Amino acid sequence: MKILETERLIxxxxxxxxxxxxxxxxxxxxxxxxxxDRNIKSLEDATKYVQESLIGSYKEKGFGFYKMSLRANNEPIGAIGFLKREYLEFPDIGYAILPNYESKGYVSEAAKAVLEYGKNKLQLKEIVAFTTEENLASQKILLKIGLYFIDKRILDGEECVYYSTEKC
Known part of the structure; x- marks a missing residue:
């Protein structure tokens, strides 16, 4: 099911x-x-991941991690969406893209659209994000789409930088 389209993406x-x-x-x-590493090493592992993690989230939560494809040829290039983690109060936005498509503005374009979708269509009260301190590209995208740096936190046993759609 199509969630949304942007100028260059589905x-x-x-x-x-x-x-x-x-x-x-x-x-x-x-x-x-x-x-x-999610230990997805075979097509069978990947099929199980899609069924349980992605499709399961759509059914259980009404949102999840979505496939990002080029509008021009429908080629899948990445994934973006929302995850609801047990240790976070609000859903967090996440994204990933294949190396050949990095630094072309696709993630920023998709993240901005998905963030608006989450606020307006899904009526998410607050959306958060976190990444490692070393992932400067991701931090730049989070600020570009309008999230605010909140602080540094230990999440899932790892020190991360934490962002939110709401200022504290």
Missing amino acids: IEEANLSDASFFLRLLNSPNWLEFIG
Whole structure:
């Protein structure tokens, strides 16, 4: 199901036929460095990930992590969306993109649109984000789309920089 379109992108729910794409994305260098190894090493692992983590979130929470594709040719290039983690009060926005598509403005374009979708369509009261202190590109995007730096926190056992749509 299509969630939204931007000038250059289509944001839509993932389905089981996207498993090979998610296998590539979850094993890309930036995913492994900044998000972490999810131990998705086979097409079977990726299919299970799409079914349980992505499709499961759409059904259970009404939102999740979506596939990001180019409008020009429908080629999947990344993922973006919201996650509701047990240790956070509010959903957090996250994103990842394949290396060939980095530094072309796709993530900023998608993140701005998805943030508006979360506020207006999903009626999310507050949206947060966090990343490692080393991930300067992600921090730049979060500020560019209108989130505010709040502080540094230990989240999931790791020191992170924490952002929110609301000033504290």
